């Protein structure tokens with residue numbers, strides 16, 4: 001049986017088109033994976049496999065994250081939680097609208113991330129964390145699972161939507177990755193919206209920077225030009241410096257044509273220095289997509305994700321070891337990343353409709369939705 005399945009895999013049969021006996025088994029196993037727990041290596045709940053029901057690949061699917069970290073109920077008010085859920089809902093709805101009418105996974109990923117970049121709750125675009133020199137240095141990447149084309153940018157400071165710039169790099173330049181002022185200049189040359197750096201400013205991220213620099217004994221940069229004066233009264237919880245330590249955003253999508261795509265956008269880590277770049281814009285580390293394996297977007301302390309090439313490793317386990325997506329994600333996040341004392345998580349999906357997430361932090365803003373089902377949004381570790 002195993003040999004037969006390997007042979008079929010080698011023949012490059014799409015999983016759900018393999019001969020019926022195998023199709024039932026394999027597609028059912030895909031469903032079991034998508035029903036697996038949100039994190040950890042706890043045993044999967046009774047799956048439809050055990051009920052003997054064949055499962056079809058959904059016509060479209062989305063999985064999204066809004067950052068992983070120390071996110072627990074004690075540190076959230078109902079209003080704050082509602083704010084996050086509303087932002088995630090809005091992004092999901094935008095992606096669903098595109099996918100349901102037959103639009104591409106790439107379009108869905110870009111549209112959802114644009115909304116999250118504009119939402120000051122998330123660490124991407126407006127609301128991004130500050131580097132030690134008082135600037136917002138934005139990173140993003142996008143990858144097309146159908147063609148393996150990819151685009152990425154790092155240290156962008158003037159382009160409103162870094163995810164759209166990453167896509168323009170992929171589609172309208174001969175390069176895969178552009179950085180710094182050159183990346184912004186390219187954005188302007190292809191008429192992507194340019195904004196003053198103050199556009200990305202939020203008071204709470206600024207306060208978080210000051211606290212971080214004070215802790216490290218580093219100099220505090222001047223307040224950026226063109227931003228409102230410091231508030232007279234203390235910030236509300238919603239704006240408190242530690243409330244949004246995380247918040248990188250990522251989306252993976254499967255479209256009606258069976259293609260998958262992944263995108264990630266971030267401000268990186270607070271008080272980063274020397275033009276530090278994390279995993280998010282590095283293809284294979286924080287972002288990856290191939291129709292032959294899977295699409296992944298990561299979030300967490302980027303240095304560990306770079307060293308483990310997390311996104312590509314998960315997809316390689318699926319592609320070459322024949323692992324289910326959830327098992328592959330757990331192998332890399334729960335075992336390998338945890339062994340290195342790295343922290344964070346991923347979202348992922350495959351072209352045959354397996355959906356997964358895995359994280360080793362107390363929480364991860366996350367959501368999934370597939371055709372015929374209801375959107376599922378979760379924040380804390382104990383949620384399904």
Ligand code: ASP
Nearest residue numbers: 248268278299300301302
């Ligand atoms: N992975 C991002 C980075 O290291 C940060 C995050 O996801 O919170 O730049």
